[in-house]
Amino acid sequence: MAGSTTAERGERQQESSGPPPAGRFRPPRLRTIVVLAVALVVAGAGTVWLLYGSHWLRVGQVSVSGTRVLTPEQVREAAEVPVGAPLISVDTDAIASRLRQKLPRIDVVDVERSWPRGIDLKVTERTPVLLVQKGGKFVEVDDEGVRFAVVSQAPKGVPALELSLSRADSRAASLRRFGEDRLVREAVTVAGDIPAAVARVTRTVKVRSYDDISLELSGGRTVVWGSSEAGAAKARALTALMKAAPGARHFDVSVPTAPASSTS
Structure with missing residues (x-):
C-alpha cells in the first residue's frame, strides 16, 4: 500500500497544531500573572493604608446606651477608648474587660465598631434584689x-x-x-x-x-x-x-x- 502523501501529512500536522479541544485548561501567560500579582499588591497596600493610615477610619466618637444608674460619661471614662486610633486596631475585648473591672455595676457589655468612625458601648446594669x-x-x-x-x-x-x-x-x-x-x-x-x-x-x-x-x-x-x-x-x-x-x-x-x- 502506498504511503501518505505530503499533502495528507501536512493536513494532519495542521490539525494537531490547532486550538486545544474544548474543556482543556490553557495556562495563563507570564505577563497576565505579573499584572494580576501587581494588582493584588496595590489593592492590598491600599486597603492597609485605608484601614491604618487614613484619617477617614479613625475613632471619632464613643456612644453609650443602656445606662440607668451610671452616667454615659462614667462609662466612657472607664472604657478608655483610644480616640483618634485606627478603628480596626481597637481591642474591643480589652475595653469590655476594663468596664467590668472598673464598674462592677455593669453585668453585660457589648463593644462594637460602628463604621466609619464610631465605637458603641451597650451596657446592661445589675439590678439589686x-x-x-x-x-x-x-x-x-x-x-x-x-x-x-x-x-x-x-x-x-x-x-x-x-x-x-x-x-x-x-x-x-x-x-x-x-x-x-x-x-x-x-x-x-x-x-x-x-x-x-x-x-x-x-x-x-x-x-x-x-x-x-x-x-x-x-x-x-x-x-x-x-x-x-x-x-x-x-x-x-x-x-x-x-x-x-x-x-x-x-x-x-x-x-x-x-x-x-x-x-x-
Whole structure:
C-alpha cells in the first residue's frame, strides 16, 4: 500500500497544531500573572493604608446606651477608648474587660465598631434584689448573689438582707458548712421566688441558717419560708394562704404541703 502523501501529512500536522479541544485548561501567560500579582499588591497596600493610615477610619466618637444608674460619661471614662486610633486596631475585648473591672455595676457589655468612625458601648446594669446594711450605707446584691455597689440611700422596693448568724449556737454549724456567701445566695433565691404581690411589701429577708429563712412584711407580718428548696410550691402556698386568711399576721410555708397561719 502506498504511503501518505505530503499533502495528507501536512493536513494532519495542521490539525494537531490547532486550538486545544474544548474543556482543556490553557495556562495563563507570564505577563497576565505579573499584572494580576501587581494588582493584588496595590489593592492590598491600599486597603492597609485605608484601614491604618487614613484619617477617614479613625475613632471619632464613643456612644453609650443602656445606662440607668451610671452616667454615659462614667462609662466612657472607664472604657478608655483610644480616640483618634485606627478603628480596626481597637481591642474591643480589652475595653469590655476594663468596664467590668472598673464598674462592677455593669453585668453585660457589648463593644462594637460602628463604621466609619464610631465605637458603641451597650451596657446592661445589675439590678439589686437585696440590700445589706453596712454602717450608714447599703450594699446592693443582685440575683446571682454578687455584691456590686455601695450606695448611701436604699433603692425603693428592695428588701434588706439580715444575716442573724450567731456563732455561739447551733447555727454556727450551718455557717461553717455553707459559708456566708452561700447563705447570701440562698436568700437571693428566696427573694426571687417570693410572689410579686408579697415582694412589694417585703421589708426584710432574714437568714438564721440554711433551712431557717424568714420574711418580714409591712404591718408587722412574718413568713417562715424555711430553706430555698421548693420555692415555687412555697410561693403558691403563700398566695393561697393569704387569700384564705387575710387577717393573719404570721404564715408558715416551710412545708408547702402543710402551710399554716395564725393571727398572733
